[in-house]
Amino acid sequence: MSTTQHLSTTSTRWDARLWGVLLTVSLVVGLDALDVSMVGVALPVIQADLGLSTSVLQWVVSGYVLTYGGLLLLGGRTADLLGRRRVFLVAVGVFTVTSLIGGLVDSGALLIASRLLKGAAAAFTAPAALSIITTTFAEGPARNKALGIFAVFGASGYSAGLVFSGLLTEVGWRWTFFLPVPIALVALVAAYRLLPRDRPQRSGGYDLPGAITGVAAMMLLVYTVVEAPEAGWAAPRTVIQFVAVALLLAAFVTIERRSAHPLVRLGILRSGPLARANLGVTMFFGAYLGFQFVVMLYLQSVLHWSALQTALGFLPAALIVAFGSPRMETLIVRVGTSRTIAAGVVAHVAGYLLFLLVDRSAPYVVGVLPSMILLGIGFTLAFASFNIQATAGIPDDEQGLAGGLLNTSLQVGGAIGLAVVTAVLVANGEGRTGPEALLAGFTPALVVITGFAVVGLVVALSGVVRRPGRARAADTAPAFAE
Numbered sequence: 001m002s003t004t005q006h007l008s009t010t011s012t013r014w015d016a017r018l019w020g021v022l023l024t025v026s027l028v029v030g031l032d033a034l035d036v037s038m039v040g041v042a043l044p045v046i047q048a049d050l051g052l053s054t055s056v057l058q059w060v061v062s063g064y065v066l067t068y069g070g071l072l073l074l075g076g077r078t079a080d081l082l083g084r085r086r087v088f089l090v091a092v093g094v095f096t097v098t099s100l101i102g103g104l105v106d107s108g109a110l111l112i113a114s115r116l117l118k119g120a121a122a123a124f125t126a127p128a129a130l131s132i133i134t135t136t137f138a139e140g141p142a143r144n145k146a147l148g149i150f151a152v153f154g155a156s157g158y159s160a161g162l163v164f165s166g167l168l169t170e171v172g173w174r175w176t177f178f179l180p181v182p183i184a185l186v187a188l189v190a191a192y193r194l195l196p197r198d199r200p201q202r203s204g205g206y207d208l209p210g211a212i213t214g215v216a217a218m219m220l221l222v223y224t225v226v227e228a229p230e231a232g233w234a235a236p237r238t239v240i241q242f243v244a245v246a247l248l249l250a251a252f253v254t255i256e257r258r259s260a261h262p263l264v265r266l267g268i269l270r271s272g273p274l275a276r277a278n279l280g281v282t283m284f285f286g287a288y289l290g291f292q293f294v295v296m297l298y299l300q301s302v303l304h305w306s307a308l309q310t311a312l313g314f315l316p317a318a319l320i321v322a323f324g325s326p327r328m329e330t331l332i333v334r335v336g337t338s339r340t341i342a343a344g345v346v347a348h349v350a351g352y353l354l355f356l357l358v359d360r361s362a363p364y365v366v367g368v369l370p371s372m373i374l375l376g377i378g379f380t381l382a383f384a385s386f387n388i389q390a391t392a393g394i395p396d397d398e399q400g401l402a403g404g405l406l407n408t409s410l411q412v413g414g415a416i417g418l419a420v421v422t423a424v425l426v427a428n429g430e431g432r433t434g435p436e437a438l439l440a441g442f443t444p445a446l447v448v449i450t451g452f453a454v455v456g457l458v459v460a461l462s463g464v465v466r467r468p469g470r471a472r473a474a475d476t477a478p479a480f481a482e
Contacts, residue, residue, distance in 0.1 A: 020194040021136055025129040026150050027187045028092055030157030031180055032122055035099070036064075037161030037318075038168070038176040039115075040292055041311045044300040045173045050108045054297075054437075058422050061293065062226040062415060063112040067119035068126075069411030070219030074211050076127030076404020077263050080397060084128045084135070085195045091124035092191060096184040103177035114177075123407075130387065130403035132195065135396045144329040144388060151325040151384040162318060166311030210255045210263035217248035218408065222415045229423030268398060268405075273337070276463045277390035278409040280341060283456030284348065284382060285410045286417025287449050288375070291352060294421055294438075294445045302435045302442075313368055320376025321383070328384050337385040337392075338463035344382025345457045351375045352450040356443065382460075417452055421445045 014022075039060060047057045079087045095118060102114035133150055137143040168175040224241040231238050256262040269275060292314075299305040299313060332340055351374030358367050390406040391399060424445045429437030 017194065018136070020190070021196070022133065022146055022149060023153075024187060024190045024194050025088070025132050026153035027183070027190070028088075028095075028125055029129055029150060030153035030160075031095075031183050031187060032126065033154045033157035034161035034164070034183075035118070035180050037157075037311075037314075038165035038179065039064075040296055041162060041165035041307050041314075042169045042173040042176045043293075043296060045169050045307060046111070049173065050111070052108045054422065054425065056108060058226070058293070058418060059112045060108075060115055061289075062222075062418060063115040064119035064122070065411050065415045065418070066219060066222045066226065067116050068123045069119075069222045069408055069415055070215055071120055071123035072127060072404045072408040072411060073218065073264060073401075074215050074404075075124035076131070076400040076402075076407070077207075077211075078124060078400075079128040079131055079404075080400035083198050084132050084400065085191075085198055087124050088128040088132065088195065089188065089191055091121045091128065092184060092188045094118075094121035095125060096181055096188065099177055099180045099184060103174040103181075126407045127400050127403035130391070130407070131399035134391045134394075134399045134403070135198075136196075139392065141329065141333065144332055144384075145326075147384050147387050148325050148328050151328075151387070152322055154321075154383075156318075156322045162311035162315050166306070166308030169307035207255070207259050207261050207263040210252060210259055213248050213252040213255060214263055217245055217252055218412070220248065221245045222412060225412075225416050225419045227419075229419055229426055233423070264401060264405075265398065268394065268401065271393065273389045273392060273463070274394070274402065274405070276338075276459060277341075277386050278405055280345070280382075280456055280459045280463075281386045281390075281406060282409045282413030282416075283452050283459060284345060284386070284413070286413035286415075286420075287348065287352065287452035287456065288417075289414040290417035290421035290445070290449045290452065291355075291375075293418055294425065294442065294449070295355070297438055298442055301438055313364065314372060316369060317372040317376035317379065320373065321379045324377070324380035325384055328380065331381075332385055332388065337389040338460070340385040341382045341389070342457070342460040342464050344378040344380070344385070345453065345460045347374045347378035347381065349450065349453045349457055351378065352446065352453055356446040356450060417449070420448055420452075424448050 043057060043060060046052065046060060047054075052060075075087070075091075098114050098118040098121060102111060102118065105111050105114060130150075133146050134143060137146040164179055165176050168179065220241060224238060224245060228235075228238050253266065256264055256266050296310060299310045300307065305313070328340070351371040354374065355368070355371040358371075360367065386406065391402045394402045425438065425441035428441035428444050
């Protein structure tokens, strides 16, 4: 039985302490989103200042994804085993220090190293934050409301990051790394004072062989996918690395099946909603991160927009999520997570298609804004629903694991999407330089991004059509179980 004390049962009326817990962990997730959006807008300026090629530049993003995606399963299980509060505090502290370091470095290699460390910190923070919410707020309306607010902070952090990055990049890109430091310190103090002390959820040994093989497999997979565009997808090194990933995953599964205290209880993967949420969010975020990367470069390098103009161009999508997410609880309860996810993915597919087909010389309100509105609607409908679907019906002592699985899928999807889009840009721009190289690969990259989203749509629709007449009831039952 879980040792976590629920501060809330089924009520959506909360006292000051409960609000404090929710706002504290949500602030950290918002801070992570702020950091991601600020770095995205600053990429062209960082590239020019440090003299980085496009393939090296992607490591400012991919370096973060490498350790984030590779360590998430370990981070989620560590939160379950060692205590969520303890893991959360340490990870936020590391995030604060690496933010400061990132603003002080003067070389691409050191900047990427700081991003690797920050990704490692986020790998422990994100699943701990999600599991704190899902073990504090009882499953049902209370948890749905909490996860909606959780999503609002992510969107608000992202939108704030866009604005601040546009302003700060005009002064100097280093300030985009310094800004999170004081906010992280506030969150750290608040977490220390407000988060309830919790005991480890399970006694017994730690699955060290499983941790080693699982982390090695995830990190090698992300590294191989990120490096493949530069080395070549059919190059001997790439093929050998993919084979090594398969062997490590096979060893991991064998260890987990035999371990008395597995890092990942494989039976959790039998949950249909959890499996669909993980596969769906892989394609969903892979498409979006690739879209953000290529469009940020396009707007600044080809259309010569300033960093602030680019930030404001993406802002409508984030604002829609920020204002729409708190109102998602009623819709999710009424129609179920499968249908809201499917509707959200449809909006993303439409947004990518529209951006692909519209005349590039069209003004912003015609050429860019409609796609941003559709992307904002898609995130509003799908993101909270992914979190609810992936953690529904999961015991408290495995909430960290469920959160780690979902975030791993999200980050691995982002790494794959970014790597594939970069490969398309590099391949189509071969022999060209500057804006001409980007223009040559722009349309093929958007086609690939749309393809990712379409695969995600197929996954989402499978959750709707496979259980006709029962999908809504299963999605909105108190336990949200399959």
